[in-house]
Amino acid sequence: xxxxxAAYSTRDAKANREDLSDLISNIDxxxxxxxxxxxxxxxxxxxxxxxxxxxxxxxVDNDNAEVEGFExxxxxxxxxxxxxxxxxxxxxxxxxxxxxxxxxxxxxxxxMAYQMALRSRELKIDMESILTSKQPRYLxxxxxxxxxxKPRRLRGLEHWLQTNAMYGSGGANATDEFSQLTDGxxxxxxxxxxxxxxxxxxxxxxxxxxxxxxxxxxxxxSKFTGRENSRQAxxxxxxxxxxxxxxxxxxxxxxxxxxxxxxxxxxxxxxxRIRLAYFRRPQQKPLAKVGDAETRLILVEYSLQVDNxxxxxxxxxxxxxxxxx
Numbered sequence: 001x002x003x004x005x006a007a008y009s010t011r012d013a014k015a016n017r018e019d020l021s022d023l024i025s026n027i028d029x030x031x032x033x034x035x036x037x038x039x040x041x042x043x044x045x046x047x048x049x050x051x052x053x054x055x056x057x058x059x060v061d062n063d064n065a066e067v068e069g070f071e072x073x074x075x076x077x078x079x080x081x082x083x084x085x086x087x088x089x090x091x092x093x094x095x096x097x098x099x100x101x102x103x104x105x106x107x108x109x110x111x112m113a114y115q116m117a118l119r120s121r122e123l124k125i126d127m128e129s130i131l132t133s134k135q136p137r138y139l140x141x142x143x144x145x146x147x148x149x150k151p152r153r154l155r156g157l158e159h160w161l162q163t164n165a166m167y168g169s170g171g172a173n174a175t176d177e178f179s180q181l182t183d184g185x186x187x188x189x190x191x192x193x194x195x196x197x198x199x200x201x202x203x204x205x206x207x208x209x210x211x212x213x214x215x216x217x218x219x220x221x222s223k224f225t226g227r228e229n230s231r232q233a234x235x236x237x238x239x240x241x242x243x244x245x246x247x248x249x250x251x252x253x254x255x256x257x258x259x260x261x262x263x264x265x266x267x268x269x270x271x272x273r274i275r276l277a278y279f280r281r282p283q284q285k286p287l288a289k290v291g292d293a294e295t296r297l298i299l300v301e302y303s304l305q306v307d308n309x310x311x312x313x314x315x316x317x318x319x320x321x322x323x324x325x
Contacts, residue, residue, distance in 0.1 A: 030121045032128040033258045034157070034212055034267075041275035045303060048087045048152065048279055049139070053080040054308050084177075086137050087279040087303045088154040090126055092119035093287075095295040112294060116284060119298050123282070125260060131276075131304050132212075132261035134158040137177045154303040157274075158265055161306075161314035164200040166193065168317030184317040186264060189217050191224045197268060197313040198250040206311035208270045211246065211255045214263030216320040221246065221255055223323050263320040268313035277303040 058078060094115035101111055108114040133156035140152035155177055162173045171184020194211075201208050213221065222243045246253040253268065261267065280301035287295040306312070 030125060032124050032260070033256055034132050034261065035128050035276065037210060037269065037271050038274050038276060041272065043275055043277050043305065045087055045277045045279045049084060050277060051082050051084040052305060052307065053082055055080045085155050085303045085305060086139055086152050087277065087301045088130065088152055089299065089301045090123060090130070091297060091299045092123045093295055093297045094119055095293050098292040101294065112296060116296055116298065123298055123300065127300065127302065129260040130154065130156060132157045134181055134262065136174060136179055157267065157304060157306065158262065158314060160309050161312050163204060163310040164197060164313040166197055166315045171317050186317045186319050188319045189220050189266060189315065193315060195248055197315050198248050201268065201311065201313050202250045204310040206270055207251060208268040208312055209251060209253060210269045210271060211253045212258040212261060212267045212269065213255065214261065214320060215257060216263060216322050217266055217318050218255065218257050219322045264316065264318050266315040266318060270311040273307040273311040275305045277305045
């Protein structure tokens with residue numbers, strides 16, 4: 001039908017109020033599963049470089065027998081092994097003009113408060129990715145000018161795990177804590193590969209319980225043939241095609257998705273043997289004004305303490321694509 005003649009419409013109006021929802025939609029992922037897993041074991045570091053000790057028992061002596069009235073043969077004590085990591089500084093900041101802070105933005109009580117909330121989440125994601133990375137340790141002073149141009153870097157989890165590290169063809173551990181590890185040829189994660197890793201940890205005295213993987217590797221675990229013999233009671237409208245707990249000969253392993261670690265690497269961790277170390281815990285501070293705007297800085301100085309890396313498993317060089325149906 002035609003428009004009524006001379007009818008005043010929204011196209012003619014100049015003073016209609018805007019309708020801007022207070023809801024701000026953001027679906028960017030912010031979960032940090034590895035940090036959450038080890039957050040209960042955080043510690044304070046008293047220096048930017050910090051150390052801890054690793055000990056081990058002597059091998060089993062199957063010939064441990066003495067004659068009656070034996071004379072003691074003094075045994076040499078085991079020295080502990082001293083290991084270390086470095087604290088890394090990570091930051092985020094935001095700057096908001098005085099006029100914008102005075103305004104009344106939809107969905108925000110304060111523009112600066114909103115920006116700080118976003119930056120805090122971004123910083124947590126950065127930390128998660130760095131902590132789980134293959135990044136080697138860097139002290140930050142190879143030369144007199146390095147301290148100004150090259151920041152200190154912590155040794156990441158993937159770089160730490162060496163005793164129970166399983167690589168594809170050509171892959172190898174780093175030669176020391178300051179060198180890069182070598183990636184190998186990618187291959188599929190199989191049930192045999194997973195169980196071999198669990199046995200390595202068990203043979204070395206470990207009892208890992210948490211498996212952290214990317215999406216493609218998680219889907220491959222859900223296709224393990226062991227599921228063919230499983231029976232689960234589910235709702236008639238529910239299709240169950242996932243593995244959340246893998247029951248192995250070496251204990252039950254909880255399988256969790258992790259977005260920020262390298263998708264080609266699977267970690268099988270003992271949460272009691274790993275922790276966050278803070279030289280300066282997350283803090284927010286205003287910076288000096290240079291005009292009609294405010295800048296706030298979020299800062300954290302942190303590192304990773306892997307109490308005993310032989311307690312964990314790393315299966316590297318995995319195919320990241322989903323399995324075929």
